[in-house]
Amino acid sequence: MDLAVRRDDARARCDGTEETDANVLLRRHLRAAHGGTPARRRIFRYVPFTIVQDATAEPEYEARCVSGDKADCGAGSGPRSDPADVEEWQRRHTQETRHTRYRRNFADYALMEPPR
Incomplete structure (x- = not known):
């Protein structure tokens, strides 16, 4: 089964454990097959100036x-x-x-x- 489909299916069933497992496997695949780490998410935090x-x-x-x-x-x-x-x-x-x-x-x- 495709990893992205597996993750989406787990998300639809509200199975957080399976969704996390699929995310881990997807990251490993991206590193191995596509040479490197996937782009990291940026986190923007609100600062009340x-x-x-x-x-x-x-x-x-x-x-x-x-x-x-x-x-x-x-x-x-x-x-x-x-x-x-x-x-x-x-x-x-x-x-x-x-x-x-x-x-x-x-x-x-x-x-x-x-x-x-």
Whole structure:
């Protein structure tokens, strides 16, 4: 009987002992007939990393005006380290232009911390 068929048959009958025997014989056959060991399985384990903001790098806040009839205004605050500065730029820009729609962006650096 073919070893793979023997193993599948044992698995179908829930015969763990016979399935293990077939696996051992199949590995021996692979080594003897095909020169070497079969490829080993890789085991990947889940590691619960925590994502935290990198305190050594300043986050950046920015806004860009997307108001306009046919095209976006496109005026931008530029990157700022404080969100209040961006909000103040938005207030001033709205006072000057009456534009009221902005796209805001926030960027920071993150660290993956392994469990302790």
